[in-house]
Amino acid sequence: MAENKISNLLGSYSSIRKLGNLYDSYGKPDDNAIGNSPALNPKAPTRTSGELFSAARIRQTTVPERFEIICYVCQYAFNIQGRIVRTMCPKCHNMLLCENHAISGSYAGILKTIGNIEVKAGSFLDNAELFARNITLKGNAENATLRATEQLELCSYSKFNLERITFKDLVIGTDIACSFTKHVFCNNLATDGTLYGTFYCNGSVKIGPHGSITGELKARRLIVEDGGGLEGTIEIIEER
Numbered sequence: 477m478a479e480n481k482i483s484n485l486l487g488s489y490s491s492i493r494k495l496g497n498l499y500d501s502y503g504k505p506d507d508n509a510i511g512n513s514p515a516l517n518p519k520a521p522t523r524t525s526g527e528l529f530s531a532a533r534i535r536q537t538t539v540p541e542r543f544e545i546i547c548y549v550c551q552y553a554f555n556i557q558g559r560i561v562r563t564m565c566p567k568c569h570n571m572l573l574c575e576n577h578a579i580s581g582s583y584a585g586i587l588k589t590i591g592n593i594e595v596k597a598g599s600f601l602d603n604a605e606l607f608a609r610n611i612t613l614k615g616n617a618e619n620a621t622l623r624a625t626e627q628l629e630l631c632s633y634s635k636f637n638l639e640r641i642t643f644k645d646l647v648i649g650t651d652i653a654c655s656f657t658k659h660v661f662c663n664n665l666a667t668d669g670t671l672y673g674t675f676y677c678n679g680s681v682k683i684g685p686h687g688s689i690t691g692e693l694k695a696r697r698l699i700v701e702d703g704g705g706l707e708g709t710i711e712i713i714e715e716r
């Protein structure tokens with residue numbers, strides 16, 4: 477069973493509030509003006525340097541975030557700005573759904589979104605296929621395929637099939653033990669569980685206080701917290 481969440485709606489509301497704050501501090505823009513520069517817009521009030529500085533800071537917080545989206549129909553990668561909304565793939569022209577889903581109980585079938593999916597604790601995926609931007613697994617997905625185009629989080633006590641998961645970033649919870657027989661290529665890796673295998677990480681690796689990695693590891697950055705273990709060959713790739 478899947479249920480939609482309202483986080484997109486809340487995201488949109490907070491964006492509106494941010495814009496509201498910006499106008500409050502900087503004066504509402506002239507209806508006919510493009511942009512709101514005092515130099516270009518004679519209706520905009522003159523500001524002191526201190527006020528301009530604070531206005532500039534507020535502007536900085538409203539710079540739209542960029543997201544890489546992978547089309548779940550044709551696998552084409554493209555960027556969108558602002559927030560993740562229902563979007564047409566520029567290549568195959570399919571409309572991509574963006575709803576976030578939370579799965580509880582038993583679920584069979586195919587669920588695809590450019591939003592997020594959470595598989596709740598106690599739930600069971602029976603011959604299911606999930607495709608999402610971020611997937612958080614707390615239940616049993618031993619008989620499921622999970623494809624996270626950004627982060628896959630395998631939480632404590634979750635169950636999964638290593639042959640049927642793909643991810644860009646991987647987060648492993650306490651009490652999880654994984655032995656990868658194939659080489660793992662990822663961006664960032666964070667583990668508080670026990671990992672065996674060969675890991676090539678383009679970003680950072682973080683080993684938490686209960687975590688360990690045994691095998692071969694290549695990464696740009698490595699953080700081992702107190703209690704974390706690392707055994708094997710380690711290579712830190714030079715920053716370009």
Ligand SMILES: [Zn+2]
Pocket residue numbers: 547548549550551552565566567568569570
């Ligand atoms: Zn497409």
